[in-house]
Amino acid sequence: MDTEALRSFVRAAELGQFQHAADELGVTQQAVSKRIAALERELQVRLFTRTPRGVEPTLDGQAFLPHARSIVASVERAVTAVRPGSRALRIDVLGLRSAQAVVLHDYWRSHPEVDLDVVTLRADDPRVAVAAVEAGDVDASFRTVTDPAVLPPDVCMMHAFDSPLELLVGPGHPLASARELRPSQLRKHRIWVPGIAAGSEWAEFYDQLVTHFDLRIDAAGPHFGDEVLLDALADSSDVATLVGARDRYLWPEDHDLRRIPLVNPTLAYPLSLILPRTNPHPGLRGIITHLGNLPRPHGAVWRPSWSATP
Amino acid sequence: MDTEALRSFVRAAELGQFQHAADELGVTQQAVSKRIAALERELQVRLFTRTPRGVEPTLDGQAFLPHARSIVASVERAVTAVRPGSRALRIDVLGLRSAQAVVLHDYWRSHPEVDLDVVTLRADDPRVAVAAVEAGDVDASFRTVTDPAVLPPDVCMMHAFDSPLELLVGPGHPLASARELRPSQLRKHRIWVPGIAAGSEWAEFYDQLVTHFDLRIDAAGPHFGDEVLLDALADSSDVATLVGARDRYLWPEDHDLRRIPLVNPTLAYPLSLILPRTNPHPGLRGIITHLGNLPRPHGAVWRPSWSATP
DNA sequence: GTGAGCCACAACGATCGGTTGGGCACGCCT
DNA sequence: AGGCGTGCCCAACCGATCGTTGTGGCTCAC
Numbered sequence: 064m065d066t067e068a069l070r071s072f073v074r075a076a077e078l079g080q081f082q083h084a085a086d087e088l089g090v091t092q093q094a095v096s097k098r099i100a101a102l103e104r105e106l107q108v109r110l111f112t113r114t115p116r117g118v119e120p121t122l123d124g125q126a127f128l129p130h131a132r133s134i135v136a137s138v139e140r141a142v143t144a145v146r147p148g149s150r151a152l153r154i155d156v157l158g159l160r161s162a163q164a165v166v167l168h169d170y171w172r173s174h175p176e177v178d179l180d181v182v183t184l185r186a187d188d189p190r191v192a193v194a195a196v197e198a199g200d201v202d203a204s205f206r207t208v209t210d211p212a213v214l215p216p217d218v219c220m221m222h223a224f225d226s227p228l229e230l231l232v233g234p235g236h237p238l239a240s241a242r243e244l245r246p247s248q249l250r251k252h253r254i255w256v257p258g259i260a261a262g263s264e265w266a267e268f269y270d271q272l273v274t275h276f277d278l279r280i281d282a283a284g285p286h287f288g289d290e291v292l293l294d295a296l297a298d299s300s301d302v303a304t305l306v307g308a309r310d311r312y313l314w315p316e317d318h319d320l321r322r323i324p325l326v327n328p329t330l331a332y333p334l335s336l337i338l339p340r341t342n343p344h345p346g347l348r349g350i351i352t353h354l355g356n357l358p359r360p361h362g363a364v365w366r367p368s369w370s371a372t373p
Numbered sequence: 374m375d376t377e378a379l380r381s382f383v384r385a386a387e388l389g390q391f392q393h394a395a396d397e398l399g400v401t402q403q404a405v406s407k408r409i410a411a412l413e414r415e416l417q418v419r420l421f422t423r424t425p426r427g428v429e430p431t432l433d434g435q436a437f438l439p440h441a442r443s444i445v446a447s448v449e450r451a452v453t454a455v456r457p458g459s460r461a462l463r464i465d466v467l468g469l470r471s472a473q474a475v476v477l478h479d480y481w482r483s484h485p486e487v488d489l490d491v492v493t494l495r496a497d498d499p500r501v502a503v504a505a506v507e508a509g510d511v512d513a514s515f516r517t518v519t520d521p522a523v524l525p526p527d528v529c530m531m532h533a534f535d536s537p538l539e540l541l542v543g544p545g546h547p548l549a550s551a552r553e554l555r556p557s558q559l560r561k562h563r564i565w566v567p568g569i570a571a572g573s574e575w576a577e578f579y580d581q582l583v584t585h586f587d588l589r590i591d592a593a594g595p596h597f598g599d600e601v602l603l604d605a606l607a608d609s610s611d612v613a614t615l616v617g618a619r620d621r622y623l624w625p626e627d628h629d630l631r632r633i634p635l636v637n638p639t640l641a642y643p644l645s646l647i648l649p650r651t652n653p654h655p656g657l658r659g660i661i662t663h664l665g666n667l668p669r670p671h672g673a674v675w676r677p678s679w680s681a682t683p
Numbered sequence: 684g685t686g687a688g689c690c691a692c693a694a695c696g697a698t699c700g701g702t703t704g705g706g707c708a709c710g711c712c713t
Numbered sequence: 714a715g716g717c718g719t720g721c722c723c724a725a726c727c728g729a730t731c732g733t734t735g736t737g738g739c740t741c742a743c
Binding site for chain 3: 390391423424
């Protein structure tokens with residue numbers, strides 16, 4: 064199906080004449096006629112009744128019209144999403160089910176009119192994200208550089224929001240029935256957080272966490288996929304893991320897992336937003352406002368050293 | 374833009390290989406390659422990075438992907454809307470801004486998953502609607518036949534809901550400041566309801582209304598369009614009209630018009646649904662349930678003679 | 684090194700999409 | 714009633730496009 068034919072159909076239905084639609088689209092009336100005929104052939108249905116004064120949608124045409132409008136509008140949005148120059152707002156997140164993506168999705172649901180595209184740079188190194196922001200490949204990136212010196216002059220980083228950590232355990236775990244836990248109560252337990260690349264911000268975060276609370280976190284080893292981790296947690300009576308409270312990564316539903324908030328202090332993983340210092344995408348303003356309105360962890364909060372208290 | 378190319382793009386992005394997408398779509402790998410190349414040429418953007426193991430979406434490709442998915446899904450729905458045989462639910466209403474359409478829109482908003490198409494038979498004669506229902510061109514029609522004898526054996530009519538009438542007047546009208554009115558209070562005023570075809574259900578309704586309440590309703594004369602009527606109402610200090618409480622036909626906003634409910638008795642225009650007696654479209658059940666849950670006019674109600682008290 | 688797997692390019696036939704030109708049906712006006 | 718304008722369809726033509734087969738380049742695994 065050709066979207067130009069759909070556009071012709073919509074305009075012809077609205078204007079009531081192939082001729083006018085053709086003039087508007089910059090083709091001959093015969094071209095519109097052929098496009099409509101091709102559509103009708105493809106759909107096996109007559110879309111217009113031809114009258115001496117023009118055309119009028121049949122019942123099938125009437126039913127088809129809103130769908131055609133929707134497709135044309137979608138095509139329009141799709142093109143603007145990638146049009147070089149005036150692109151739609153494009154933001155890099157660590158994963159499509161991360162807390163960052165969830166927050167963006169919430170924002171989009173309350174502002175469905177903004178054109179927002181969420182992408183994922185396939186790179187662990189945050190400097191790749193910095194370079195992408197600098198080059199304009201993305202308008203902002205939810206990454207953190209722990210050393211601000213690596214930021215070029217026209218790129219800046221701001222605190223986005225804190226992601227409180229929760230403990231995720233299987234039903235057989237001794238802490239499974241706790242309503243909430245203090246970090247110190249995790250001291251004797253084994254915590255497994257696979258897939259942390261050495262040198263990444265997460266590795267540094269867990270390093271500081273281990274040192275500060277004297278915990279036992281196993282952050283090495285490859286990540287065999289979420290399902291493997293979920294299965295391991297569900298079966299084990301002594302392994303737990305840590306997840307962001309807003310993450311949709313590890314969702315306990317099918318495995319009867321428990322999410323247990325950690326408080327006193329809350330363990331806050333600080334998420335940052337890297338964006339151009341000059342001429343940021345106009346749509347970013349709304350995002351930043353939304354970030355500022357997110358609920359903050361209350362009570363005592365522990366943050367890694369690189370996070371200034373916001 | 375060709376939707377087959379979009380389909381190829383979506384599958385290639387999901388499967389990571391042109392070859393697999395091609396196999397699935399029943400074409401050669403080269404065809405998929407050319408389709409993607411055409412898309413990239415049209416969008417002036419590279420959608421995939423080619424690797425020796427297959428392809429991976431670029432940032433632009435990632436941003437484009439959800440839009441492409443949405444378009445493909447829309448095309449799917451559009452085709453089912455007109456596919457002969459298993460069509461989507463299709464209901465005939467008197468006008469796209471009538472109370473009937475508003476009720477259907479409410480239903481669709483609370484059940485966005487149902488495929489519902491709203492069409493308008495361009496005919497005043499309700500027998501056309503009966504024939505359309507009988508022939509299966511529409512699954513149901515919000516029309517009323519005042520004489521049940523004209524219904525063929527396999528078509529039935531049920532009460533849908535009552536549409537209470539309201540008075541619509543301009544700001545200079547003597548009744549403009551009333552909060553509500555009894556029908557008898559309209560007795561000395563001129564009411565203009567243009568565009569009522571002689572012999573139609575509406576003509577009969579207004580006939581009975583005039584006789585019963587001794588009103589002065591001018592239902593003859595052609596209808597020059599809603600704008601003309603709205604302008605006439607806004608300027609005049611003695612002309613009023615009647616509209617359904619749920620209608621979006623004549624919307625007072627831009628003309629500073631007033632809607633005044635009529636009570637004691639409420640003037641209920643009974644809307645009916647004509648549908649096949651056997652094998653109605655399965656989606657109709659939800660509509661009928663929704664109609665039954667609509668709020669009913671309370672207090673005394675006047676209805677025309679053909680409407681049995683529901 | 685070699686083979687397997689994947690994508691791109693080239694050439695070719697079939698089809699499609701557009702244009703021009705002509706014809707038909709209907710309503711309007713004289 | 715008979716021209717005349719308007720709107721759509723059909724026919725012919727031509728260039729572009731689409732899909733196919735065949736081929737080559739590239740990388741990775743063994």
